[in-house]
Amino acid sequence: MEEIKEIMKSHTLGNPVRLGIMIYLFPRRRAPFSHIQKALDLTPGNLDSHIKVLEKHGFVRTYKVIADRPRTMVEITDYGMEETRKFLSHLKTVIDAIHF
Amino acid sequence: MEEIKEIMKSHTLGNPVRLGIMIYLFPRRRAPFSHIQKALDLTPGNLDSHIKVLEKHGFVRTYKVIADRPRTMVEITDYGMEETRKFLSHLKTVIDAIHF
Known part of the structure; x- marks a missing residue:
């Protein structure tokens, strides 16, 4: 029950x-905004609003890189790694306890 | 990636x-509203609003029983069982694919 509450x-x-x-992001550490958008089938506006929430809570940081053209990179923070690890671990405990 | 999108x-x-x-509810099939509230540490108002959403989407149904006093029972529907099973199965696939 504690994991469900967490x-x-x-x-x-x-x-x-x-x-x-x-x-x-977890296994990749960082990815261009446009890659995440395409992979997860999101609109730019929708992805942007969720990235802003994640950035505000310290889960990711964003920065610009300029190669042939400017692109926004999204990188998972150490804190984001740790919180995601904990969340997935709680989920796994809960799921493993259920016969479905 | 398909499971993440699901x-x-x-x-x-x-x-x-x-x-x-x-x-x-999944392993229990049904439980009194008050038991869910206590087990999950929710306020009655918060639980009520989420039960209403679940009921509207056909995941649970509620009914009253009268023993020594009236109580509201919450019961998972067959559709709710199936949707929860699918959701947990997608989560499990995603989690098992990640080393964390």
């Missing part, structure tokens, strides 16, 4: 789009 | 409180 308290990762973004 | 589309279960309620 999951319920995670307002940042409790949103399925933000959870999807963090799961995408 | 998770991201689940607006009903994408809310962590509603997911918690469904995980609580």
Whole structure:
């Protein structure tokens, strides 16, 4: 029951789009905004608003790089890694306890 | 990636409180409103608003029973069982693919 309560308290990762973004970034550490958008099939506006929430809570940081053209990179922070790890671990405990 | 997208589309279960309620009900099939409230540490108003969303989308149904006093029972529907099973299965696939 404690893990369910922990999951319920995670307002940042409790949103399925933000959870999807963090799961995408987790093994990669960083990705261009446009890659995340295409991979997860999101509109730029929708992705942008969720990235802003994640950035505000310290889960990711963003920065610009200029190669042939400017692009926005999204990078998971150490804090974001740790919070995502904890959230997934709670989810795993809960899921493993259920026969479905 | 498909499983992440499926998770991201689940607006009903994408809310962590509603997911918690469904995980609580899944192995039990039904429970009194007051038991869910205590087990998940929710206010009656908060639980009520989430139960209403779950009921509207056909995941649970509620009914009154009168023993020594009236109580509201919350019961998971067959549709709610199936949707929860699918959602947990997608989550499990995603989590199992990540080293964390």
